[in-house]
Amino acid sequence: MTTEGSATLTTTGNDDEAGDTLGTESGTTGPKLDMSAEESGAEGNPCAETTGGGGLAEIAFSNIWIANSPEGTVSRVDTVTGEHVGRYATGPNNASDPSRTTVNLQGDVAVLNRQGSVIKIAAEEDRCVDLNDDGIIQTSTNDTALGWGVDECIVWEVPLHPGARAAAWDSGSDPESEDCEGIPSLWVSALDAQNTIHVWRLAGTDGAEEGHATMPNWAGAQEWGGLYGGAVDKGRNFWAIGKDDPALFRTDFDTMEITRYDAPQGVGRLYGIAMDKDGNPYATAEFDNRLLRFNADSETWEDLATIQGTLRGLAVDGLGDAWVATNGNCGLAHYHLADGTVDTITLPECNIPVGVSIDVDGFVWVVDQWAGAPPFGRAHKLDPLDYTVEFTVMGFDTPYTYSDMTGAGLDLVSYPPVG
Template identity: 35%
Template structure:
């Protein structure tokens, strides 16, 4: 078993193919400032009701010395909580198993019979599919211009199916995808419409919406059903974003939920999604119930004034404490302290030469960032230092991912490939070229530990991190502006709550 990680260009430089979303950036001026005086403030967040509009639809490198740059400003901000029951789509019912009898259990619209002899099953993560010996593992690739998402079998390296991410075709403009810790569900964010959509990976979790005794769902890469016809699309919610492409939902991460030893599965997972609301100068991070799409809490981040502020929270990832880290585009670093009620926010402004693009969190709990433009960098939460990786200053990095072997992998548009970094020493190991290669964007690590690079115009590369010369290429049609935890591998680094 291995694991994974993700990254993105250089201050004041013009670099082709390195820009905001799927647009190129002719020149970028750093707006983040370096703060060297530590300041710690604690605010008591206020809780006020807000509205959350939701729709239920059927419709080659060398090692060098570590360079550290510090920023020790931590400013918790206020949080706002909202619960909107109208924002849910019924994904099916769930009936608990009676351990003393033979019981029929219905989950997400499918039925199975569980026989017991009086003692509840005692099953731990690792005993089930996707957590121990790998039976299935999927990569989810957003097809931005089509308004769809591809399901790729990471073991067979084949595209299995396609699903619409919303009813409006390419206008949906899907981008970030995030997979639940057990690999059963994926959420896709649509920047163009504000829509967040959840899809089941396995037919057993799909819902027979028309009650005809079968599941209608995509069977091949060319089998794209109508928006209201695919019964593996379980819920879809529309966020009240500001209507601009930059304000649509982007940064996204799941929480694992808790392990139920009787049901032998995770229950009550959550999904955090970031976007820009109508109110200027603020950003929102919304927590959804992962199974229903109900918006349970909205955290408001004030003073969204550093970086490219026409873009909302750009990337997000969970750490081993179940806190959510996210960034602004070429802006600040934020942490949601989810154990506090209401949730509080810490924020740090990076040094001027760090312009955040893609981000992830490694197994040690350290955030990592791709520079657009600028070096790959990391942040030490203990010392509150930003650290740049020597030798990466001239790159144009996008998505970034971390594996459990101690490596970070960053997609580079400048040289067209992926850079491999030692996340313990913060030094570059090697640069790996890709051919064919156009605009590598996304990086993720699958359940078996293989590194996946998604090229915006080509398809996807599968790389063996223990032998990077071993590569496989899968052509995928359409444009793929997608990066985030596309496989669910990032969550495998998280301590699972029991």
């Protein structure tokens, strides 16, 4: 079921309420985003930890998952060391064309293939499946992928329509249960040949369908796959953007009802989407130099900033600041919510940065699809305070990933049970 929202546009000034400040925590390797329960939006939430979020902090590793689209693989990189700790085929051949990677609070990843499927890769061997019953889990541990059907940490595959794009895990937190513990669900979407949008909620354990909604008569082009990118809020509802049918769509977790909110006037195409800690989607207007935020409570759009260049993927940190990949005016833009200013950051060998994500230690990662010499592609790790490049990771194949490839975006809006 689809309903029309009543979105309007407002313009922000430079007097936005400031967020907290960046600081450091003992025992960490870099800047952290410290927030109280009230600041994080966790106050009153029965599933909240005292500081809000924190699911990824309980995991003994921190990874970023980057899709090598033309190769049909996904790379797993340790965000602390920059080492490749795994590479996985995402289909029987390179035609699988992976793009979106989304990470849950256990560190597992779902990889959406534009060929028309989604797979889940378990991040720890105790969640992998010994397919040949030899007592050993066969899985990649370096920059070499095993053959399709060989790696036993690829635990399930679900077919979708060709051209599939938007995908996002939810937290699994369940305030209705005694201990708040639940099982994460995976949201995916695809456009069929009859121009009908499909949105599915899949069980994280085995990919079984938990919910399904349709939206017929899609006005956008088939080549963009319908809903283009997605994120979830702390109520586990799925938000996604239409690219060339520029609008924001919310799918309700319980009812699967889809509500449409048209983009502000003058926006020809949307591209990136990310969620802030309060459950408000940020979006980039690809060719219109506009960074937007949708207030989910008032159902109004806000023009946050003008950013020069073609705007691609973005990430939002705990302060409400946005980090936006820019093409043309090649680099990274940092929007400060506190005062509305924008910093322009130069990237080494900059060519076509597409995706931005934040790791568990607060560092900002930018994936540049065509940087460097063949094989093209670089991933840069930046300090969010002084913008220095901590290191650059190579060894990709023209990587295209612009979703929540570390899980930090989900962590920002999630409150897993303590312990």
